[in-house]
Amino acid sequence: MPETRRRFDPEFRAGAVRIVTETGKPIAVVARNLGLHAGTLGNWVAAQRRDGGDVALDVDERAELVRLRRRCAELEMERDVLKRSVVLWVNEATK
Incomplete structure (x- = not known):
């Protein structure tokens, strides 16, 4: 079988x-x-x-990848802070 x-x-x-x-x-x-x-x-x-x-990836490429990932995380945090501030600003303006 x-x-x-x-x-x-x-x-x-x-x-x-x-x-x-x-x-x-x-x-x-x-x-x-x-x-x-x-x-x-x-x-x-x-x-x-x-x-x-x-x-x-060689050592230089890996280091650049780590640096770019950190920068991306930093930019995402800045974007989130700006989003929250815009929401607060709109809420204050509509009162």
């Missing part, structure tokens, strides 16, 4: 590939922990790399 293939949703695949790429653990170890065949996970990782999904 032939064995039926297991189907994995895209979120599970992406998560398994992220574990391999971000932790640096061997594919065989991660596959064993997730109950997968190492060849299956290896194919997923290879496809991700081939599609350009595994783009490693």
Whole structure:
């Protein structure tokens, strides 16, 4: 009797590939922990790399990314403060 293939949703695949790429653990170890065949996970990782999904940032790019994220958070806080002040100003003007 032939064995039926297991189907994995895209979120599970992406998560398994992220574990391999971000932790640096061997594919065989991660596959064993997730109950997968190492060849299956290896194919997923290879496809991700081939599609350009595994783009490693160097030190300068990572530092710039951190700086830009901080700046974005700062600008979002300033925007929120301005929104609140406009609401207060409109409420005062309509009284």
